[in-house]
Amino acid sequence: MKPGIVTLTTDFGPEGPYVAAMKGIMLGLAPGVTLVDVCHAIAPQNVLEGAFVLSAIVDAFPPDTVHLAVVDPGVGTARRLLAIKAAGQWFTLPDNGLITGVARTHEIEGAWEISNPGLARRQVSPTFHGRDVLAPAAAHLMKGGDPGELGAATSRFITIRNFEASADGQVCIGEVIFKDAFGNLITNIKEDQMAARPAGSWTVEVGGRRIDGVGRTYAESASGSLIALIGSGGWLEVAVVNGDAGRLLSAGPGTTVWLRPKT
Structure with missing residues (x-):
């Protein structure tokens, strides 16, 4: 399958190694993928702001685009990671409300937990799931992989009340x-x-x-x-x-x- 588009939205800032590390993982798993930087200037830990940015771009991208979003103040805790399909596109993100804006205006076509250690990096840092879990999941979906291989299907996801x-x-x-x-x-x-x-x-x-x-x-x-x-x-x-x-x-x-x- 011809590599497609993966977008990145984070609160990592424009400097430092974090965004580049996620890109490196995806390029290694899916050579030729088109990587689009949406925004890395989300205010730190501001999930509401991240949800707005995702809602503002969803209608601009073609079907099968994968959106990798990491605004994750709960990284390393029991919060879930999800792959959600809406508007014919994929969203890989923490289950903390980042999907709120998209879910507000688009039907959720399916959701799966990202929990299969076989699709993550061999060593998973408790503080960098964006690189070690979400980036491999995004590459898997972009290549047309079965979302069921990521983990169990779910109908639950968190939305932000004050969106x-x-x-x-x-x-x-x-x-x-x-x-x-x-x-x-x-x-x-x-x-x-x-x-x-x-x-x-x-x-x-x-x-x-x-x-x-x-x-x-x-x-x-x-x-x-x-x-x-x-x-x-x-x-x-x-x-x-x-x-x-x-x-x-x-x-x-x-x-x-x-x-x-x-x-």
Whole structure:
């Protein structure tokens, strides 16, 4: 079978040996595989942020792509490792909620525990399952291997409760779940949660600042303006035109955001 695509999403950072070590394992098991770095700047141990990134890329990749995601604060504990199929693609990841965003919008076609020591590296470090267990599992699936060889099928997987914003009447209470390279703050408030009112009739509050109205593009406002808009993934985001909203507001993943009708 012709080698396909494996993506990598981690909180390992852009430097150091960890990402390269996982790539080396997969290249050794599946020469010619196309490796795509999605993001290695997930905030350390921030599973919610990792779940958002996976949800943002799933519709951009072709069937049979394998997504290897490692944001794993429970590494070495009794938490499970899973191979999950959704949208015709595979996700190999810890069972800690990383699949939440994908599962929110796509039917889960199957899930298997990754527990077969015969498919892992001979020596498995208790602190680096990404290299020693998940990378070999990803290579196995990318080559068309039977997921049943990884371990038992399961119907259970953990999802994160706060992936979606909560609503109290007409007020929506959410949080920032990702800060991109431009400093834009992407929240967990979805566009459909604003459908009951015109975009201009909402007020967004974040970091002690108030933004009246939700716009369509960054260029609608003057340079330096603090704005709210619906981003390309359908999430409410806060930005500074030609600037950095995260720096201006001293805000990032975990910062609370309120969406209220304008009064």
